[in-house]
Amino acid sequence: MRALSTRSVAEGMQALARATADPTSTVSEAWPMPGNAGLSFGCDVVDRDGTTPLVIRLAPPGVRRRGNTDVLRIVPLLDSLAAAGVPVAAVRWSVDDPRWFGTDAVVQDRLDALPLHMADPALSATVSVPHALAQAVEVLARIHATPPPPGWPEPRPLAEEIDFWAPMLGRSSEPAWTDAGTALHDALLAGIPDDPAVGVFHGDFHTNNILFDADGTLAAVVDWEISGVGAQLLDLAWLAMFTDPGCWEPAFGARMRVTADPAWLRERYETATGRSTGTFDWFRALACYRFGVITVFNVYLHRSGKRVDATWEDRARSILPLLHRGLEFLR
Template sequence: MAGAAASRDDMTRGIAAGTAGDESEQAVQLGAWLSERLGAEVRLDGVRAPAQGGLSSDTLLATARWRDHEAGEQSLDLVFRLEPAAGLFPDYDLPGEAQLMKTLAEHTSVPVPTVRWVESRAEVVGRPFVVMDRVEGRIPSDFPPYHAGGWLLDASPLEQRRLQRSSIEAMAAVCRLDPWAMGLGFLDRREYGPAGPDQQLGYWRAVFAWACGGDAVTEVEEVFAWCERNRPGDDPPVGLCWGDARLANIVYGPGFEPAALLDWEMATVGPGELDLAWFLFLHELALTYFDELPGFAGRDQVIADFAAALGREVRDLLFYEVLAGLRAAIVQVSIGRRRHDSGDPEGLRFQHANPVLDRVREMLVDPG
């Protein structure tokens, strides 16, 4: 339908608005920076943006080449994750994100990229950045969605189901972790309330106020009001949450199982339902426009798989799915604000003509 196509195009344009700057200039700057770290003259080859980049950060891929006096020619395939020039959120903590990934790599079996260096100063390329090893594998496409075409759609139903189940298990493995015991208490934003629904609502209300620039957006306020009225009375256990749990943030190896979980900038503390609901909401939003993959299990089995891997029953899922929709809608508002600030007058219409909010309203009319 025309409306659906327009919605997908809007999301794609929102991504394009955040493209990184002059890659050749950055290659020179980053090469000089790496030369200091490695004590040898480094050349960066193949500097490019990834085929699909994240919504909220600027990323460059490159191969670093240098000559070691003893070992000879050396090379590393690297990812440079830069703090966004115009971000979707009011603040970023790249050093904290790097620390989270280092902790997961050192103390858990959760697969994440190896973090090599963190540069917290803005002097090198104009903003802080993190340098990681590039993980070999394939990532399901976001734009267009993997439902529409590509290697995952072309896989056999058995391979698709293996990928789906192993992804859910990896997500649940994150949610079983105790962030405080691992030294990750900085993810607990206590200024917004206790970990759980109160903190999430407080934090996202602050993000929303920043994203809309003080404008009144009645449609979003109505969803906030619903969440306040329907807040669960008995909170599930809280743990580490990935924050942006979706297939397009996973690198898969040849066995259709996760080789690395990516994009931890939305990591937080909360119940596992937070990640499950985000995963379900975004996947099912795409099903508004595309058919399900033939090998993917249905919603009930996904929930059962997650509960089995988490080790407890899933609770109050409607609340957390509406909250997921609210979070996604606020991200859309932020994309629109960024487009508007870049000179696109159409950007502000995301505050009202928001396909994510349409889906949330459908859920509230028919929660089944």
């Protein structure tokens, strides 16, 4: 657990900077960054050239490196994206030597930018929703045009993607969740698209993971931990789900700060990519299934005491709306 101490993170970053960059470097403190399961920290490195704001992303100590627990896997992707003109936070260090943080780490620039936050105006950039979303779709088209890094795994077939989430649905404590999730699972399997566009996808593409400068210009897309190679239309469907009040329980939908017409998002994406999106509604259903099941699983972790987080109780009210909305898309 050494890697989760703010003091040890600051000490590790100072030692790394002194050993590899400037022996006069100092780091006085580190602090937890929002989200990322307590594995992301901010700090400032001060050396003879000035102050460099950084974000340190750590692999969970003692956990097998696979998927989103393998923080180093995103480094070649970030290099490929930057080379393709996709705005991302630059990587300063990537290390697998445990002497610095006790675990693997990726250290990136911390940008003076904010997301278009879906819930909290205090955490949000000042940018109009249409302007922000138009830029988001344009950059998504550039992401989807970026070749996968060499050596990345082959894409998971859509049938496997759907079945992957089924065991998590089995953790449901509510029969209605199980019934609706199973019905959506079966309906998705029955209508899998024949030839989806496959390539790099972000995996969690919404406006909380897109940063904007003070003038409203898109500065970077962040949080690539669940990125991969697969059916790319899921990214657009994910953005549509998080901007569609009809996917959520009414009280939550009524207070959503960032909303959009899915047809508008779809049209802009088709223009930016030159692709047809005839299977968009199927992928919207998959997005609803995926996040609905993720919520089921996190509610289970909270209620069982394995990972207590009361925010999932609030989100639990949207499980049935998500699953039912997904079934609507397939009908």
